[in-house]
Amino acid sequence: MSSIYTKIVSSMLFPLHEKLKKHDTVEIRKSLEQSQWFSKAVLKQNQSKRLQKFIQTVYEHVPYYREMFDSANLSPVDITCSEDLAKLPFLDKTTISTNFEKLKSDIAGSLSRFNTGGSSGQPLIFLLGNERVSHDVAEKWRATRWWDVDIGDKEIVAWGSPIELGAQDKVRLIRDGLFRSELIPAFDMTEQKLLSFLSTIQKTKPKMLFGYPSVFDLLAKTAKQHGIQMDNLGIKVAFVTSERLYPYQRDNIEATFGCPVANGYGGRDAGFIAHQCPQGGMHLSYEDIVVEIIDPQGNPLPPGQSGEIVVTHMGTSEFPFIRYRTGDIAVMSDKTCACGRGLPMLEAIEGRSTDFVVALDGTILHGLSLIYILRDMESVEAFKIIQETKQHTHVQVVSKSGEVNQQMRDTIMTGFQARLGAEVSVTVESVAEIAPEKSGKYRYVISKVSTT
Known part of the structure; x- marks a missing residue:
């Protein structure tokens, strides 16, 4: 009620x-x-x-x-x-x-x-x-109310878009405060920050969670590893969106936070x-x-x-x-x-999903933290990021001009090394097109490094 x-x-x-x-x-x-x-x-x-x-x-x-x-x-x-x-x-x-x-x-x-x-x-x-x-807001609002929660109920939002994170001016902060919605950034997820996020959720006792399934799955894993109880906070539902929700993620989130997961697609x-x-x-x-x-x-x-x-x-x-x-x-x-x-x-x-990548020091980063570097480059037509090891990441780039010049390579390398580590080797390959996986689906961030 x-x-x-x-x-x-x-x-x-x-x-x-x-x-x-x-x-x-x-x-x-x-x-x-x-x-x-x-x-x-x-x-x-x-x-x-x-x-x-x-x-x-x-x-x-x-x-x-x-x-x-x-x-x-x-x-x-x-x-x-x-x-x-x-x-x-x-x-x-x-x-x-x-x-x-x-x-x-x-x-x-x-x-x-x-x-x-x-x-x-x-x-x-x-x-x-x-x-x-x-x-769009009305559709989301209707679906929120299906779960016996409403705008104004305490909410924790785990999000990574710079549109949201860059808009935290005074007006936005006041509005979020009035609506009891608290935003936690979903990019730079060191163990210390994950533990801090869990502490914030414990103190807030939100009625609902909203964000990437991969982030709440990672928070759930961290809570389990540290023996932190999260299923006694009165959370009614975890709304997840923006990525493919895997069954193991749903199970892990539901078990840890003691609430059902409501998937959203769009x-x-x-x-x-x-x-x-x-x-x-x-x-x-x-x-x-x-x-x-x-x-x-x-x-x-x-x-x-x-x-x-x-x-x-x-x-x-x-x-x-x-x-x-x-x-x-x-x-x-x-x-x-x-x-x-x-x-x-x-x-x-069966839509696309975005993986995590792991920095050289072990920090877990959302794949979007690398995507945004390439997305903001006007000369980039398409791309694919493959993290081979902590020490080496391979980037395939389709350039609008047909060739990846040195300035583009430097921008990519500098941006990636700032997030993954200065000693990380970043190989930038100029390609004519991005090939699909064997399944026929496309994946644009692939990490071969375990996050556990």
Whole structure:
């Protein structure tokens, strides 16, 4: 049961915060909490209506799509449901980069510049408006409340994005303090810092945890090694996202913190695609996002078959994501969840995962700490990082100019040695393309060094 303070935050302070930011989050969340109980047939009908309106708006106001429709002799009326999206071409990172200005709506409001974390090896720069942010926050809020926790309940967030970590100004600190959300950085994880994080969690006694599964798994291992009890703090749920959640991680986190793990799937670019409910269903954000599963040839696949996730986010009329290829692999389910929600589900998510790397002195670093060095270099098209040993890391780089020059090599080496150790050997290899693993999947951070 929520405390009086939590109720004040969730019903007054957070809605005021969202209103000041010109977000329609509260109204959207209330609508989503009603629609989640609709039948699949009604949800499908509502999705089709919204998709038609979305496509019409995009055609009228976004130059790229108007030109694309006209050149293909298509009209917005040709898209009446999700199945009709197959008539349209896919959207990928290269297409967005090439047509960046044309993808902006001519009636767009204020747009903010964002970029992906780069774990795919090819960072993406794109724009988000209030419409998209409002829907994303509302989807996350709805899923949070499934677990009998709410905004205003004490929360520990383990995160590593410089967007979050760089925004800790006074206003942000005051806001997080009011909402009782405490951020711990997820990059530089020495044993001393891991123990400090565990101590913070013990003192805070949060109702929920939120962050990378790999980080909470590492915290769980550290607690076990030092005999630190963490399952008596009253934590109700650990929300994990941004990486693939492995069964062993779920088991370890649940056993150590004494709470269930709720998996979430999505990204800055594609939005919050799916959330796990207490009965285990990975429910799609169906009211906002159309999800297709395709084979390597681009053909739609039925439930039960593994393929690439393609997303159409209907809250992106100001900078549209239509049939956006995520590069992640998943399986659609045709089952009905025991929770009673009509929202369709993903059966399995086999997406990318980001490994840890180990510095020469034994410090465990999140793989993103190296990814960001390459992601922020404009001349880098794609990359792959292989930590062979503590003493040697190999980096494959695809340069936009076709060749990795000495300045690029020096920047990479300096950045990596600053994190891994000055004595670490860093080999930078210029390649034409990044090859997939034998399984056909891509991994962009691979560490062959044990973290235990």
